[in-house]
Amino acid sequence: MREARHRHNGVPLNSAQYAMALDYLEFDYSEDEEGTGTWDAMASVKAERVPALAGEIEALLRWASQKFAGRQGALEDGNDWDYDLQAQDDDGQPLSARFDRAAGRLELQASATGRTTVSLCLSGSTQFGDALRQAFDLEA
Numbered sequence: 001m002r003e004a005r006h007r008h009n010g011v012p013l014n015s016a017q018y019a020m021a022l023d024y025l026e027f028d029y030s031e032d033e034e035g036t037g038t039w040d041a042m043a044s045v046k047a048e049r050v051p052a053l054a055g056e057i058e059a060l061l062r063w064a065s066q067k068f069a070g071r072q073g074a075l076e077d078g079n080d081w082d083y084d085l086q087a088q089d090d091d092g093q094p095l096s097a098r099f100d101r102a103a104g105r106l107e108l109q110a111s112a113t114g115r116t117t118v119s120l121c122l123s124g125s126t127q128f129g130d131a132l133r134q135a136f137d138l139e140a
Contacts, residue, residue: 084120
C-alpha cells in the first residue's frame with residue numbers, strides 16, 4: 001500500500017478524449033489463463049483527502065458503468081466487468097463504501113479517528129481492459 005499523493009489533474013467525464021490521471025489509486029495487474037484481467041488497488045488517506053479519493057473511485061466506476069452499461073456482474077456469467085470495493089479504518093473496522101450505479105455516485109464513510117483505507121478490485125474482459133487502460137492511462 002502506498003501513501004496517497006494529491007494533485008488536481010483530470011478531464012471531465014463528458015470529454016471526447018477522456019483520460020483521467022489517478023492520483024490515489026495505483027493498480028497492480030494480473031491475468032488468468034482465460035485472459036480475464038484483474039486490477040487491484042489500495043489507498044490510505046487522512047480525513048481531509050477522503051473526498052478526493054472518493055471522487056477518483058466514483059469517476060472510475062461511473063466511467064465503467066456508462067461505457068459498459070448493463071454488462072457489470074460476474075464474468076463467468078458472460079458480463080464484461082465487475083468490482084469489489086471495501087473500506088476500513090486504522091483498527092480494521094469496516095467502513096461503508098457503496099457505489100450507486102443509477103446515480104453514478106459513491107458514498108464513502110470516512111474514518112472518525114484516523115486514516116481511511118480503501119481497496120478496489122476490478123476484473124474484466126480484454127475489451128474492458130483495453131478501454132480501462134486507455135481511459136485512465138494505465139500500464140499493461
